[in-house]
Amino acid sequence: MTDFHIRHGREVAEALRARRPVVALESTIVSHGLPRPDNLLVARRIEQTVREAGAVPATIGMVGGQLVVGLDDAELTRLATADGVAKLSVRDLAVAAATGADGATTVAATSAVAAAAGIGVFATGGLGGVHREAAQTFDESADLVTLSRTPIAVVCAGVKSILDVGATLERLETLGVGVVGYRTRRFPGFFVTDGGFDLDWSVDSPEQVAATMAARAGQRAHGGGLIVANPLPVDEQLDPELHDRTLAEGLARLARDGVTGKAVTPYLLAHFHSATGGASLAVNVRIILRNADLAARIAVAASATAG
Ligand code: PSU
Ligand code: MN
Numbered sequence: 001m002t003d004f005h006i007r008h009g010r011e012v013a014e015a016l017r018a019r020r021p022v023v024a025l026e027s028t029i030v031s032h033g034l035p036r037p038d039n040l041l042v043a044r045r046i047e048q049t050v051r052e053a054g055a056v057p058a059t060i061g062m063v064g065g066q067l068v069v070g071l072d073d074a075e076l077t078r079l080a081t082a083d084g085v086a087k088l089s090v091r092d093l094a095v096a097a098a099t100g101a102d103g104a105t106t107v108a109a110t111s112a113v114a115a116a117a118g119i120g121v122f123a124t125g126g127l128g129g130v131h132r133e134a135a136q137t138f139d140e141s142a143d144l145v146t147l148s149r150t151p152i153a154v155v156c157a158g159v160k161s162i163l164d165v166g167a168t169l170e171r172l173e174t175l176g177v178g179v180v181g182y183r184t185r186r187f188p189g190f191f192v193t194d195g196g197f198d199l200d201w202s203v204d205s206p207e208q209v210a211a212t213m214a215a216r217a218g219q220r221a222h223g224g225g226l227i228v229a230n231p232l233p234v235d236e237q238l239d240p241e242l243h244d245r246t247l248a249e250g251l252a253r254l255a256r257d258g259v260t261g262k263a264v265t266p267y268l269l270a271h272f273h274s275a276t277g278g279a280s281l282a283v284n285v286r287i288i289l290r291n292a293d294l295a296a297r298i299a300v301a302a303s304a305t306a307g
Contacts, residue, residue, distance in 0.1 A: 009070020
């Protein structure tokens, strides 16, 4: 009954059958967003965090052309360490399946597959969005349009300032994607607590997010995704001065090296991790673990209401 040929991990299949809380997790942050060898360790810690908060983790990815919802540790290791793991957005899923590829799913692809599998909550680090220069390049992540038609709550720390944050928020409005701040009315900027823009809505508890998701399901013809923007506490953010300097340098290198398209996001993330001497990695890990914890608590609240 799904749109995709999915293989479920055993634990995820059992949890979905029993209507226990499940949290979807993406694999692009593991394969392309975090440096090795930390990426595999972080991927395992994300899953552990979801478990500790009472939900079952379902990391999604493609192994040998098979879409898996709930990668086991060997599969996770393969996507974290193998060379040539493709970065898969929604449009790539069919050809990757047909050619037997290994691939990591982006926010767009993970959302689409998770929703098809009946999972309502997804935790990630940062969302893709409208790139700077998009007026010339048309480079806007498929994350945005996919969320306009995919019923799932995505817990993230906003978008990185490598993007045009204001334009991203405008596009989310146009596309009808819900955006709520978690205990904030400011849209977070991933590494930094405040991304520089106001939000119309703030929610205060996992139960309020679960209630919003339920209300959105009742407005189905108009209900796509819901972004739950969860900022880092100010004292845990990346030093804003270091952040601004690193960003300016990264953007200059991007232009110098002529990097475009789907390579832009991984290139800038790698630049941050090396140029800050690991400081941005530590912040990145904190962000993901906090989002995994909140997503799990939302999934627990949602399954309590549904039950
Ligand atoms: N933003 C981050 N870290 C990431 C990504 C985005 O802070 O790892 C990944 C996500 O998987 C997201 C993808 O879906 O990059 C967006 O890529 P693109 O801009 O090519 O659509
Ligand atoms: Mn792009």
